[in-house]
Amino acid sequence: MAYDFKTAEAKWQKKWEESGVFHALDKSPKEKFYALVEFPYPSGAGMHVGHIKAYSGLEVVSRKRRKQGYNVLFPIGFDAYGLPTENYAIKTGIHPRAVTDNNIAKFTGQLQRVGFSFDWSRVIDTTQEDYYKWTQWIFLKMFEHGLAFRDKTLVNYCPSCKVVLSNEDSQGGKCDICHSDIIQKSKDVWYLRITAYADKLLEGLDTVDYLPNIRLQQENWIGRSTGAFVNFAVKDTEEKLRIYTTRPDTLFGVTFMVMAPEHPLLDKYKDRIRNFAEVEAYRAASAKKTEFERTQLVKDKTGVKLDGFTAVNPVNGQEIPVFISDYVMMGYGTGAIMAVPAHDQRDYEFAKKFGVDIIEVIRGGDMEKEAYTGDGEMINSGFLNGLTNKKESIAAAIRYLEERGLGEKGVQYKMKDWAFNRQRYWGEPIPIVYCDDCGMVAVPYDELPLRLPKVENFAPGSDGESPLAKIPEFVNCTCPKCGKAARRETDTMPQWAGSSWYFLRYIDPHNNAVFADRDKLNYWGMVDWYNGGMEHVTRHMIYSRFWHKFLYDLGEVPYAEPYAKRTAQGLILGPDGEKMSKSKGNVVDPNDVVDALGADVLRTYVLFMGDYEKAAPWSENSVKGCKRFIDRVWGLCDILTPGEGYSKELESAFHKTIKKVSEDIENLKYNTAIAALMTLLNQIYDKGSITEAELFTFISLLNPFAPHITEEMNEKLGKSELQAVSAWPVYDEAKCVDETIELAVQINGKVRARITVAADCDDTTAIAAAKEHPDVQNMIAGKTVVKELYVRGRLVNIVVK
RNA sequence: GCGGAUGUGGCGGAAUUGGCAGACGCGCUGGCUUCAGGUGCCAGUGAAUGCAAGUUCAUGUGGGUUCGACUCCCGUCAUCCGCACCA
Numbered sequence: 001m002a003y004d005f006k007t008a009e010a011k012w013q014k015k016w017e018e019s020g021v022f023h024a025l026d027k028s029p030k031e032k033f034y035a036l037v038e039f040p041y042p043s044g045a046g047m048h049v050g051h052i053k054a055y056s057g058l059e060v061v062s063r064k065r066r067k068q069g070y071n072v073l074f075p076i077g078f079d080a081y082g083l084p085t086e087n088y089a090i091k092t093g094i095h096p097r098a099v100t101d102n103n104i105a106k107f108t109g110q111l112q113r114v115g116f117s118f119d120w121s122r123v124i125d126t127t128q129e130d131y132y133k134w135t136q137w138i139f140l141k142m143f144e145h146g147l148a149f150r151d152k153t154l155v156n157y158c159p160s161c162k163v164v165l166s167n168e169d170s171q172g173g174k175c176d177i178c179h180s181d182i183i184q185k186s187k188d189v190w191y192l193r194i195t196a197y198a199d200k201l202l203e204g205l206d207t208v209d210y211l212p213n214i215r216l217q218q219e220n221w222i223g224r225s226t227g228a229f230v231n232f233a234v235k236d237t238e239e240k241l242r243i244y245t246t247r248p249d250t251l252f253g254v255t256f257m258v259m260a261p262e263h264p265l266l267d268k269y270k271d272r273i274r275n276f277a278e279v280e281a282y283r284a285a286s287a288k289k290t291e292f293e294r295t296q297l298v299k300d301k302t303g304v305k306l307d308g309f310t311a312v313n314p315v316n317g318q319e320i321p322v323f324i325s326d327y328v329m330m331g332y333g334t335g336a337i338m339a340v341p342a343h344d345q346r347d348y349e350f351a352k353k354f355g356v357d358i359i360e361v362i363r364g365g366d367m368e369k370e371a372y373t374g375d376g377e378m379i380n381s382g383f384l385n386g387l388t389n390k391k392e393s394i395a396a397a398i399r400y401l402e403e404r405g406l407g408e409k410g411v412q413y414k415m416k417d418w419a420f421n422r423q424r425y426w427g428e429p430i431p432i433v434y435c436d437d438c439g440m441v442a443v444p445y446d447e448l449p450l451r452l453p454k455v456e457n458f459a460p461g462s463d464g465e466s467p468l469a470k471i472p473e474f475v476n477c478t479c480p481k482c483g484k485a486a487r488r489e490t491d492t493m494p495q496w497a498g499s500s501w502y503f504l505r506y507i508d509p510h511n512n513a514v515f516a517d518r519d520k521l522n523y524w525g526m527v528d529w530y531n532g533g534m535e536h537v538t539r540h541m542i543y544s545r546f547w548h549k550f551l552y553d554l555g556e557v558p559y560a561e562p563y564a565k566r567t568a569q570g571l572i573l574g575p576d577g578e579k580m581s582k583s584k585g586n587v588v589d590p591n592d593v594v595d596a597l598g599a600d601v602l603r604t605y606v607l608f609m610g611d612y613e614k615a616a617p618w619s620e621n622s623v624k625g626c627k628r629f630i631d632r633v634w635g636l637c638d639i640l641t642p643g644e645g646y647s648k649e650l651e652s653a654f655h656k657t658i659k660k661v662s663e664d665i666e667n668l669k670y671n672t673a674i675a676a677l678m679t680l681l682n683q684i685y686d687k688g689s690i691t692e693a694e695l696f697t698f699i700s701l702l703n704p705f706a707p708h709i710t711e712e713m714n715e716k717l718g719k720s721e722l723q724a725v726s727a728w729p730v731y732d733e734a735k736c737v738d739e740t741i742e743l744a745v746q747i748n749g750k751v752r753a754r755i756t757v758a759a760d761c762d763d764t765t766a767i768a769a770a771k772e773h774p775d776v777q778n779m780i781a782g783k784t785v786v787k788e789l790y791v792r793g794r795l796v797n798i799v800v801k
Numbered sequence: 802g803c804g805g806a807u808g809u810g811g812c813g814g815a816a817u818u819g820g821c822a823g824a825c826g827c828g829c830u831g832g833c834u835u836c837a838g839g840u841g842c843c844a845g846u847g848a849a850u851g852c853a854a855g856u857u858c859a860u861g862u863g864g865g866u867u868c869g870a871c872u873c874c875c876g877u878c879a880u881c882c883g884c885a886c887c888a
Binding site (some may be wrong): 024087211212217218220221225227243244245246247258301325326327328329331332333336337338339340344345346347349412413414454534537538547608609610611614615617618619621622623624625626628629631671672674675677678679682742743744745746748749750751754786787788789791794797798799 | 807821868886
């Protein structure tokens with residue numbers, strides 16, 4: 001009888017739910033295993049097969065670990081605050097709450113149909129009061145410790161979405177949500193002081209097991225550089241122009257300085273600067289440029305030389321000109337640089353264009369052509385002359401500066417503080433009150449959650465104000481400190497807030513007293529294995545590590561890093577090889593695959609289609625191959641024959657497969673694990689029969705990939721225990737080898753014959769056997785044997801002349 | 802520009818880390834089953850050459866090390882992904 005996947009899948013999903021086999025236990029003598037997948041943003045489009053691939057990896061690991069006797073926590077939830085939902089709500093007039101609830105229902109249905117072994121009793125939704133209460137609580141803790149603060153600075157602003165964006169949300173000068181060009185705007189905004197954790201975030205990477213490229217991306221994002229701050233005197237004033245440099249060794253090569261157009265000293269000395277009108281014109285022009293334009297103009301440097309404002313080189317007392325140019329950013333270092341055209345390509349281009357001197361201080365380059373950034377002997381450099389090691393020269397220069405109070409060693413990061421407020425409705429309200437007398441006051445902890453009011457009009461105002469600003473009942477309140485009339489903060493938190501600590505809430509999702517019980521935190525500990533997309537490696541991953549480390553410093557969590565191990569899956573591309581997107585019409589809906597071929601086929605295919613970490617296109621035909629495989633597995637029932645244990649012919653094949661599948665699952669090599677099961681299946685069919693023990697082992701190995709059909713076959717075998725909890729097969733290393741093996745015999749490195757020998761035979765026996773082969777005898781006849789070697793279990797090579 | 806990765810049949814991809822290249826699957830070809838399509842089953846399938854056994858060539862490309870290289874070293878080309886005037 002053919003396998004009826006529809007009936008079977010519904011039946012087993014129900015049984016799993018009723019039996020609660022996938023519920024994690026908060027107390028257990030078993031070893032714990034916490035597997036985490038990135039919870040989805042419930043968009044209106046529903047899930048696509050990429051989500052399924054993302055979850056299937058750790059799904060397989062979790063199912064295997066349960067069978068191996070672990071107490072497994074494999075939770076799921078929804079990261080539901082965010083702009084797409086709000087934008088959709090504005091367009092359709094449907095309230096974001098209703099949109100979110102609908103989308104979550106849709107996602108839940110899709111996930112359940114695939115048969116994931118999530119612990120559904122722990123589902124979280126970041127937009128529920130009992131969840132965001134704790135998001136607000138953590139924010140207040142940060143406020144209390146000075147890590148949440150307001151500052152008026154230039155920020156990334158999206159004119160289309162009308163929101164302030166963090167650096168991470170505006171990579172490449174484009175809005176991450178609508179891809180419009182970002183403009184720079186001066187605004188008073190909330191920040192989280194993530195830079196205070198820069199070193200901890202870097203150092204922590206030594207203690208965790210992330211894939212090398214993931215680690216590297218985080219390191220680059222944090223962007224730590226070491227160097228020195230140097231104070232240059234401004235001629236005829238008491239003022240110091242402070243700069244940051246990674247190359248203090250080149251101080252004698254400084255021939256000019258450059259300040260960012262926004263640099264505050266310019267205004268302070270506008271009376272001295274004779275061409276200040278020119279400065280203002282330049283400022284206006286660069287303010288109009290978008291971030292994108294500024295980066296596109298790399299080749300063509302512009303700037304204005306200040307007239308009446310020069311600096312003095314602290315190491316040799318020389319007077320040097322000062323320019324303003326927008327290739328220097330106010331947001332990095334001090335907003336001013338010392339320019340060494342001989343040894344920095346940007347400074348070189350600028351010097352060439354503006355006719356400034358170029359003084360070589362490191363031998364080795366050609367000053368006619370380009371800046372020289374390599375190593376060499378120091379020249380024209382006073383006390384540094386003769387040094388040849390860059391590290392030593394830098395150390396000597398810093399020592400000189402520090403001894404004379406001219407500067408000091410310094411560290412800079414590319415990472416900037418996290419712009420944390422959004423002028424939007426669908427987010428966690430920021431629990432802060434503004435009082436005319438007391439200033440910014442935190443909402444008391446016992447008044448949390450500060451509820452997001454239900455409103456009818458959630459469109460942002462044209463003035464860029466949050467929709468909450470239009471609700472007097474929300475805005476007007478009393479100051480928690482002095483009791484006088486006060487106003488609430490009306491901005492909300494960004495999408496990344498809720499996901500910055502969700503892994504902690506899974507540990508104790510229904511607790512009303514604390515975000516998670518201490519004993520439970522101690523029991524579950526770090527997430528053992530976290531899998532998700534590469535696109536979250538620099539944002540979500542850094543943010544959540546930051547929040548976690550903050551909580552650790554407060555003593556609220558017992559371990560310093562949230563994730564012990566991190567991996568990332570590759571995308572599933574559309575059948576056309578392009579990234580899946582609604583506009584291209586190449587999105588594959590998992591429901592369609594489940595309807596047509598079954599959940600087991602979908603699950604198997606997303607893991608079999610290629611290297612788990614690499615992108616691969618969806619192929620309609622290849623899915624059918626997995627359907628064939630599942631159907632052929634069902635066919636094993638027809639060739640079941642009586643017999644004890646493993647049959648002699650298949651014994652080593654089974655042991656080898658158990659070993660291979662067990663190891664591959666732990667190493668993200670799901671494709672070869674499935675291939676090994678297919679190979680074994682072919683071997684079974686070649687033999688023509690299977691014993692009960694063999695069938696049981698086979699379905700046990702296949703169970704994490706295809707849980708429904710294997711439960712059904714498990715039941716047919718008369719087993720009373722669910723396949724989901726029955727023991728993972730074990731192998732015997734000694735039985736993984738065959739008694740006899742086939743060796744290739746090479747002559748001068750080319751395969752010329754094959755021989756069969758005992759698996760444990762030694763060098764001399766193998767070589768002797770090879771030489772007995774008639775073809776080999778023919779080929780070495782009359783020649784001199786130069787060398788003979790035997791590679792154990794592989795081949796014999798005879799070198800002749 | 803900097804950083805990272807990748808390059809293997811018609812396609813997705815394997816290769817125990819220096820040891821029989823192309824596992825497994827798709828596709829394709831032929832055969833059986835079928836009125837037919839589909840399914841299923843059997844055989845074949847890197848290229849060239851040959852009736853054949855075979856021989857030669859082949860892991861982007863050029864060199865090198867080695868008895869032996871997809872794997873290691875040097876050069877080069879291409880593609881993809883990050884970051885991008887970070888001082």
